Amino acid sequence: MNSVTVALQQLQLALTDEFADEPGLKCLCVKLPLSDACDPLAWLSCQQVYPHFYWQQRNGDDEVAALGAVRQFSALADAQAFLNAYPQTSSLRIWGLNAFDPAQGCLFLSRLEWRRKGGDAFLWLHLYSETSLRDDARQAAAFLAQILPAKPLLPLHLQCLSERHQPDRDEWHKLIGKASDAIASGELEKVVLARTTDLHFSTPVSAAGFMAASRRVNFNCYHFLLAFDAHSAFLGSSPERLWRRIDSALRTEALAGTVANHVEDHHAWSLGQWLLKDDKNQRENMLVVEDICQRLQENAGLLDVLPPQVVRLRKVQHLRRCIWTELLKADDAVCLEQLQPTAAVAGLPREQAKAFINDFEPFEREWYAGSAGYLSRQQTEFCVALRSAKITNATVRLYAGAGIVEGSDAELEWQEIENKAAGLRTLLTKSAF
Structure with missing residues (x-):
């Protein structure tokens, strides 16, 4: 990434200017030429300063590699309050994760940010201090001196030593039985239950290499x-957007209802047509639509629910209905509170479903089924943290869940989570469709 090297030199030169010996926030920006060899994920993976955050929007137009933190936030509301204190920086973005419990987050304002929008790319350097911008400029110069050149990401070559599910197949059947009883008694309308798969390898797993492998094959x-x-x-x-806000315009969606995908296009199309007509899957999707609309109505104008679509992914296909509206108040903390967790990842009624999950799932969800993305004053976008994995040295924990409603079959739901987990699992073990 020679273009990044030149941009870093320009930023270093800009840091030789005189900065005020007082608190403040300042953003420096240099435009980057784009080339086919320019992979921000590879560049990010070479850096020895943390945290790293990589993001690519599902249409591919928006891509970011954020490095280092000048401010960190444990909740989205705190990050929003920080942005509101600096109204002149409408394009400033704070990146990170919200946990399944949305009151918990890991969000940060990066020191350095490679950002591409469409065909234009920029390198942003952020200065922030509660005491002296002059001092922070010196720290930023030392930070830039540590930046290393990019190297190509190597393919994954892993040897899996063991695999363990929580719950296992028998425990899953018992868990679905408990959920079905709760639904039959009227305690729940729907509950989304998940499984972890812990894979232990002989060597540490490269998170960036894993991400690159997924990016190559998991489209949309x-x-x-x-x-x-x-x-x-x-x-x-x-595959799922939690919400996107541009000024006061909000777009969200209900992604619920699943069938397998197939390599042969006509067979895949036939499965998708079945999904559009299947009563159980349609019911599951409409429960999510109705819940989202109900939660948004106090802070939104007319809610426009678009016709259902089939979203074809690598291993599965989903039913999706998009929901568009105009917010009465553009408040991302309110959006997070209203939308997360949706009925697509928790269930209905929300509090009862969350309590059931807390009582009976044999693991902590942590970041799984939370959200990942960014917020800014001008626009915000978070996806639901699905088809996800936690990496700790040589161990990878995969997550997959299924929505349980009246009429759900435990064995069919097990097959559904097998298909969902396979989107990442096959990248770590044997290569497959």
Whole structure:
């Protein structure tokens, strides 16, 4: 990435200017030429300063590699309050994750950010200090001196030593039985239950290499990676938008209802047509639509629910209905509270479903089924953190879930989560469709 080297030199030169010996926030920006050899993920993976955050919007137009933190936030509301204190910086973005419990987050304002929008790319350097911008400029110069050149990402070559599911197949059947009883008694309308798969390898797993492998084959997905340090990361390739806000215009969606995909196009199309007509899947999707609309109505104008679509992914196909509206108040903290977790990842009623998950799932969800993305004053976008994995040295934990409603069959739901997990699992073990 020679263009980045030149841009870093320009930023270093800009840091020789005189900065005020007082608190403040300042953004420096240099435009970058784009080339086919310019992979921000490869560049990010070479850096020895953390955190790292990589993001690619599902249409491919928006891509970011954010490095280092000048401010960190444990909740989205705190990040929003920070942005509101600097109204002149409408394009400033704060990146990261919201946990399944949306009150918990890992969000940060990066020191350095490679950002591409369409065919234009820029390198941003952020200065921030509660005491002296002059002092922070010196720290920023030292930070830039540590930046290393990019190297190509190597393919994954891993040897899996063991694999363990939580819950296992028998426990899953018992869990679905408990959920079905709760639904039959009227306690729940729907609950989304998940499984983890822990894969242990003979050598540490490269989070960036894993992300690159997924990006190559999992199309129509958001790709995200937060590396907390050199040994731990959370990443995913998610098909589902939680919300996107541009000024006061909001777009969200209900992605619920699943069938397998197939390599042969006509066979895949036939499966998709079945999905559009299947009562159980349609019911599951409409429960999510109705819940989203109900939650948004107090802070939104007319809610426009678009006709259903079939979203074809690598291993599965989903039913999706987009929901568009205009917010009465453009408040991202309110959007997070209203939308996360949706009925597509928790269930209905929300609090009862969350309690059931907390009581009976044999693991903590942590970042899984939370959200990944960014917020800014001008626009915000978060995807649901699905088709995701937690990496700790040589162990990868995969997550997959299924929506349980009246009429759900435990064995069919097991096959559904097998198909969902395979989108990432096959990249770590044997290569497959």
